[in-house]
Amino acid sequence: MKKESVRIEDKTDLCIRCATCMEFCPVLKVTDRFPGPKQAGPGGQRFRGPGVPPVDRCVDLCIGCSMCELVCTSGVDIYRLNLMAKAKYYDEHGIPVRDRILANFNRWMNRMPWITPLMNRMSRITLMRGILDRLFGIDKRRPLPDFQTPTFRQWFGRRAGSSPISLEPSANGKVGYFYGCFTNVGEVDVGKAVIGVLEGNGIQVTVPEQDCCGIPMLGGGDLESARSFAQKNLLSLKAAIDSGMDIVYSSSTCGYMIRHEYASLFGLQGAVEVSKKTYDVCEYLMGLQEKKLLKPPSEIRRRLVYFSPCHVRAMGVGLPALELLRLIPGLQIDLVDEGCCGLGGLYGFKKETYEISMEIGRDLAERLLKLGPDAVVTDCEGCRLQIRHLTGMKVVHPIQVLRDAYEA
Amino acid sequence: MMHYDVIVIGMGLAGLMAAKTAAEGGKRVLLLGKGVGRAHTHTGCVDLLGYYPPRSSVPVENPFEFIGRLIEERPNHPYARAGAPDIREALTSFLGLFDEGDYHYLCREGKNTITLTPAGCTRATYLLPSTMVWGGIEDERDVLIVGFDGLKDFYSAYIAHNLNSLGKGGHLPFTARPISLPLSEFSARKTAPALVLARFFEEEGFRDRIAEAVRAELRGEERVAFPAVLGVERSQEVKRELEEKLGTTVFEMPTLPPSVPGYRLFQAFKRHLQRNGVTVVMGFAVTEAFLRNGTCSGVTVTCPPVQRTYSAEMFILATGSFFGGGLEVKGERGVEPIFGLPVHQPASRDAWFGDRFFSDDPHPIAHVGIMADERLNPIDEEGRAVVSNLHVAGSILSGADPLREKSGGGIVLSTGYKAGKGDFH
Numbered sequence: 001m002k003k004e005s006v007r008i009e010d011k012t013d014l015c016i017r018c019a020t021c022m023e024f025c026p027v028l029k030v031t032d033r034f035p036g037p038k039q040a041g042p043g044g045q046r047f048r049g050p051g052v053p054p055v056d057r058c059v060d061l062c063i064g065c066s067m068c069e070l071v072c073t074s075g076v077d078i079y080r081l082n083l084m085a086k087a088k089y090y091d092e093h094g095i096p097v098r099d100r101i102l103a104n105f106n107r108w109m110n111r112m113p114w115i116t117p118l119m120n121r122m123s124r125i126t127l128m129r130g131i132l133d134r135l136f137g138i139d140k141r142r143p144l145p146d147f148q149t150p151t152f153r154q155w156f157g158r159r160a161g162s163s164p165i166s167l168e169p170s171a172n173g174k175v176g177y178f179y180g181c182f183t184n185v186g187e188v189d190v191g192k193a194v195i196g197v198l199e200g201n202g203i204q205v206t207v208p209e210q211d212c213c214g215i216p217m218l219g220g221g222d223l224e225s226a227r228s229f230a231q232k233n234l235l236s237l238k239a240a241i242d243s244g245m246d247i248v249y250s251s252s253t254c255g256y257m258i259r260h261e262y263a264s265l266f267g268l269q270g271a272v273e274v275s276k277k278t279y280d281v282c283e284y285l286m287g288l289q290e291k292k293l294l295k296p297p298s299e300i301r302r303r304l305v306y307f308s309p310c311h312v313r314a315m316g317v318g319l320p321a322l323e324l325l326r327l328i329p330g331l332q333i334d335l336v337d338e339g340c341c342g343l344g345g346l347y348g349f350k351k352e353t354y355e356i357s358m359e360i361g362r363d364l365a366e367r368l369l370k371l372g373p374d375a376v377v378t379d380c381e382g383c384r385l386q387i388r389h390l391t392g393m394k395v396v397h398p399i400q401v402l403r404d405a406y407e408a
Numbered sequence: 409m410m411h412y413d414v415i416v417i418g419m420g421l422a423g424l425m426a427a428k429t430a431a432e433g434g435k436r437v438l439l440l441g442k443g444v445g446r447a448h449t450h451t452g453c454v455d456l457l458g459y460y461p462p463r464s465s466v467p468v469e470n471p472f473e474f475i476g477r478l479i480e481e482r483p484n485h486p487y488a489r490a491g492a493p494d495i496r497e498a499l500t501s502f503l504g505l506f507d508e509g510d511y512h513y514l515c516r517e518g519k520n521t522i523t524l525t526p527a528g529c530t531r532a533t534y535l536l537p538s539t540m541v542w543g544g545i546e547d548e549r550d551v552l553i554v555g556f557d558g559l560k561d562f563y564s565a566y567i568a569h570n571l572n573s574l575g576k577g578g579h580l581p582f583t584a585r586p587i588s589l590p591l592s593e594f595s596a597r598k599t600a601p602a603l604v605l606a607r608f609f610e611e612e613g614f615r616d617r618i619a620e621a622v623r624a625e626l627r628g629e630e631r632v633a634f635p636a637v638l639g640v641e642r643s644q645e646v647k648r649e650l651e652e653k654l655g656t657t658v659f660e661m662p663t664l665p666p667s668v669p670g671y672r673l674f675q676a677f678k679r680h681l682q683r684n685g686v687t688v689v690m691g692f693a694v695t696e697a698f699l700r701n702g703t704c705s706g707v708t709v710t711c712p713p714v715q716r717t718y719s720a721e722m723f724i725l726a727t728g729s730f731f732g733g734g735l736e737v738k739g740e741r742g743v744e745p746i747f748g749l750p751v752h753q754p755a756s757r758d759a760w761f762g763d764r765f766f767s768d769d770p771h772p773i774a775h776v777g778i779m780a781d782e783r784l785n786p787i788d789e790e791g792r793a794v795v796s797n798l799h800v801a802g803s804i805l806s807g808a809d810p811l812r813e814k815s816g817g818g819i820v821l822s823t824g825y826k827a828g829k830g831d832f833h
Binding site: 018019020022024028029032070071072073075260263272275313314315316317318319322323326363 | 410411438442443444445446448449597598599600601602603604607665666671675678679682683685687688689690691692693709711712713714716732733
């Protein structure tokens with residue numbers, strides 16, 4: 001049975017109740033408040049016809065990793081069923097203010113970078129976190145990201161025309177970089193590394209107009225907002241592609257949204273064309289390697305562990321970051337390609353799911369601490385935040401490692 | 409378009425074995441699976457040949473003796489295609505996946521072991537996980553069977569009742585006594601799937617509380633059977649520590665699916681493959697194959713909303729039978745959906761099943777599958793190879809009756825091995 005590209009189609013009856021998905025659900029692993037993907041997805045679906053009031057709120061506990069759907073041999077779109085059930089619930093009950101704030105938080109910081117120093121100071125005030133915790137249900141134990149200025153976009157604008165390292169720009173093509181909100185204000189260095197590595201490979205990089213990819217809203221069941229961001233981004237991404245560019249992204253989460261959900265969930269015009277031309281930055285570089293065009297990295301001696309984020313696994317392209325890192329001489333890389341970090345985007349910030357989030361990540365944290373590498377490498381900013389919080393280890397994006405190998 | 413030496417389609421044991429063998433042969437391998445594969449519904453034991461002829465009610469003692477006979481008598485059987493040397497090599501290669509000091513597989517001096525099932529029956533199997541070795545029926549020591557209120561896939565009372573009925577008939581030399589521990593007294597959960605319970609067992613505190621409760625229930629039994637939930641990563645250690653605390657032998661019994669030993673098996677394969685540079689893509693179906701003049705140049709994976717095409721020199725089809733999704737039913741016929749290979753089957757759908765469910769003869773549908781020559785190339789009814797660089801492995805092959813023969817594990821490993829080796833001269 002194909003996992004077809006059409007929008008919501010009822011595949012509930014394909015479920016043969018083999019319960020394999022139950023072995024892979026990170027939430028079910030730590031709590032029996034969630035009945036598991038089999039029950040919440042195809043099981044619950046029978047009670048979710050049009051006009052039927054939702055039977056329970058348990059779908060809210062789905063972390064959205066989509067592992068259930070990936071492991072399903074029968075082709076049941078379990079994750080999608082849960083997502084739609086969540087959307088239906090919030091359609092009928094309204095979206096909580098807290099969820100709207102959380103979903104838009106990074107985006108606001110992107111729009112108003114001048115406010116970030118103030119936000120940083122406020123988030124360090126215990127009383128402030130207490131208030132957020134009490135009034136809005138944003139768990140005070142979860143560290144808020146430290147916002148950076150200048151933003152990536154400001155940095156990129158200021159250096160325009162004075163490309164620091166460049167072979168022959170555009171010898172290897174032109175790309176538009178979708179950096180995403182978090183790179184812009186939370187991890188500017190990831191964006192700088194992307195630019196450095198791409199330009200170092202003779203690729204001309206521009207940054208198209210962009211807004212939030214929409215996945216934070218989607219995770220909260222707010223399909224309408226997510227769709228409007230998708231529409232907005234598609235306009236500029238499509239224009240970039242029409243002018244002869246490929247799109248690359250460094251955040252696997254934004255990438256998943258753009259490549260997969262814009263077309264599969266919303267069926268928006270131009271989404272398929274954009275999906276065909278959009279690449280994970282490591283995947284794009286591996287494409288160069290396949291054509292023997294990638295600049296060879298120098299040796300760096302480090303012991304790293306690569307952890308594959310759920311949205312990389314769900315992309316169906318293997319683990320391009322791992323393959324790329326394996327090209328760097330001197331690197332010793334262990335792989336962790338199972339389990340979930342537990343952050344689940346906003347899931348790990350909410351008071352009612354913070355503890356579940358931490359408990360899910362415990363297995364991963366123990367494994368990483370046991371391996372004891374110099375640094376952990378992973379493509380998703382959510383995983384990086386969570387692993388730092390759980391272990392205190394150094395966590396970087398694969399492109400930062402490659403940049404180091406180029407500069408070594 | 410990404411190019412590989414070998415593309416393996418299917419992530420069950422046949423596909424995993426094929427990918428392992430090809431990668432060890434220095435090939436660049438892509439492993440594709442629509443889902444995670446059927447290892448997770450697998451008991452964790454590897455059957456080789458339990459009963460032969462399939463109707464026989466007496467288990468085979470030394471399977472390799474009978475495999476020789478089977479190969480002679482049934483030239484269309486997958487074992488005849490694999491050949492005895494490759495069957496042996498495949499098992500050796502499989503055993504090499506595990507470190508011996510740790511959780512590993514073993515067999516009893518080339519002989520079958522008669523083990524206990526979660527239905528309280530017995531069956532012949534060949535390779536056992538090291539945590540299951542004391543579960544054989546030759547052992548005369550009585551067994552305490554531990555179940556859990558809250559684990560829905562293992563009923564100790566039912567198992568013990570059925571085993572004791574066998575015992576009264578003189579078929580078993582021991583008696584079994586069930587207990588069931590309420591999970592809620594040992595953890596914060598009322599119910600837990602097998603894998604969750606397995607994680608609990610890795611925690612010392614939980615394990616100790618269970619051991620204490622079980623010890624209080626012992627009435628002289630020297631063997632204690634647990635469902636196969638004794639840890640995920642450290643099962644051998646968990647078993648050893650329980651034995652020390654209880655002062656008895658401890659063994660695992662298979663549960664209903666999804667199975668923890670199946671999960672361990674899959675993870676062992678996957679880690680090995682990824683260490684050896686195999687690209688693993690899970691979750692998306694292969695929806696098209698490009699065939700021209702009897703060779704395949706590439707396959708398309710549908711990954712909504714796009715389709716990706718991968719090319720290779722050689723392809724291995726290990727997508728399973730009807731259960732795994734390798735064969736589908738279209739109207740009256742069984743079809744192979746990716747390559748459209750000829751499917752060996754009765755002339756009409758009416759002939760798929762016998763008159764009686766529990767008949768001595770296999771239902772004809774058990775033999776439905778793809779026919780292959782000695783190179784494991786798919787062939788048509790006239791015996792002509794259909795696609796020259798495609799090799800077929802695993803339970804999609806016709807010609808066996810794995811349910812009766814208890815030959816499923818050996819078939820998937822040996823044909824997967826042979827296909828992955830790619831040395832057909």
